[in-house]
Amino acid sequence: MKTNLITGGAGFIGSHLCDYLIEKGQRVIAVDNLISGNRKNIEHLLKNKNFCFIEHDVCKPLKIEKKIDFIYNLASPASPADFEDYAIEIMMANSLGTKNVLDLAVEKKATILEASTSEVYGDPLKHPQAENYFGNVNCFGPRACYDESKRFSEALVYSYQKKFKLNAKIVRLFNTYGSRMRKDDGRVIPNFIIQSLNNKPLTIYGKGQQTRSLCYVSDIVDGLYRLINSKYNKPLNLGNPNEITMLELAKKIKSITKSKSDIEFKKMPMDDPLRRNPNIKLAKKVLGWKPKISLDKGLKQTIGWFSKNY
Numbered sequence: 001m002k003t004n005l006i007t008g009g010a011g012f013i014g015s016h017l018c019d020y021l022i023e024k025g026q027r028v029i030a031v032d033n034l035i036s037g038n039r040k041n042i043e044h045l046l047k048n049k050n051f052c053f054i055e056h057d058v059c060k061p062l063k064i065e066k067k068i069d070f071i072y073n074l075a076s077p078a079s080p081a082d083f084e085d086y087a088i089e090i091m092m093a094n095s096l097g098t099k100n101v102l103d104l105a106v107e108k109k110a111t112i113l114e115a116s117t118s119e120v121y122g123d124p125l126k127h128p129q130a131e132n133y134f135g136n137v138n139c140f141g142p143r144a145c146y147d148e149s150k151r152f153s154e155a156l157v158y159s160y161q162k163k164f165k166l167n168a169k170i171v172r173l174f175n176t177y178g179s180r181m182r183k184d185d186g187r188v189i190p191n192f193i194i195q196s197l198n199n200k201p202l203t204i205y206g207k208g209q210q211t212r213s214l215c216y217v218s219d220i221v222d223g224l225y226r227l228i229n230s231k232y233n234k235p236l237n238l239g240n241p242n243e244i245t246m247l248e249l250a251k252k253i254k255s256i257t258k259s260k261s262d263i264e265f266k267k268m269p270m271d272d273p274l275r276r277n278p279n280i281k282l283a284k285k286v287l288g289w290k291p292k293i294s295l296d297k298g299l300k301q302t303i304g305w306f307s308k309n310y
């Protein structure tokens, strides 16, 4: 029976990954300091004998007695609102925290998957973004705490692979959405859904012509599992290649929720990427992976969850 350690296990993607692995009959140890994670996300698993939760900050070394086969390092706040509130915590989680988790992987001879981000491409000058693009990142701005610390974490993984022959994977996650996103995390999906459900104006930053490519969380979780079980050891994109402008997204969510909300245009945040779209040829080739859930289906499920939970 395989044992998985998931840092950030009480977070949005982490908790869905816990569910997925428990469902597969594997053991899961979830670690989270609950800065942006929420105990509620994993409460239903606490009675399961194959699951345990440890409240712990990865910036402190992890001491675990049990054998561990796989580590998913997902511990970091990740929304632009968090970049304002938790800039230093984010930088430490992705540097010192990643080092501690990599050291644990070396000690346990575990396979590790490091969660990186499409933010390593910054405000990209190439479309779509393939893994061999080096990016266009501002190292001295509001998104730098996340972008640069994730870039650092990739370099650290590279160094551990070389020095310790560590079996390590790196995933660059593009925008992901679904149930258990925080209602106040400032991201576009929770904002537009909560605003629509309350018939409040939908806040579009800039003219809404910036694009994102939104992937439903179950597709991402499936990709993470495939990647950690693959032989591929270089950075790999996971995301949905369907690109949409924020104005189109606002109209879509308004229409699904049959909302009477107006649309309100607000100031565009500094360094907000204008276009983002993953090239997923590599994931298709090495993992046989592609997203299955359409935006309409995923949004309906997510809206259903938000209307029940908030």
Ligand code: UDP
Binding pocket: 079, 080, 175, 186, 187, 188, 189, 191, 192, 203, 204, 205, 206, 208, 210, 212, 246, 268, 269, 272, 273
């Ligand atoms: N955005 C928006 N209105 C909102 C929240 C976000 O127009 O209420 C825009 C934001 O400017 C960005 C896009 O939606 O261009 C995605 O933002 P999000 O915070 O979800 O994620 P990001 O990809 O920027 O990290």
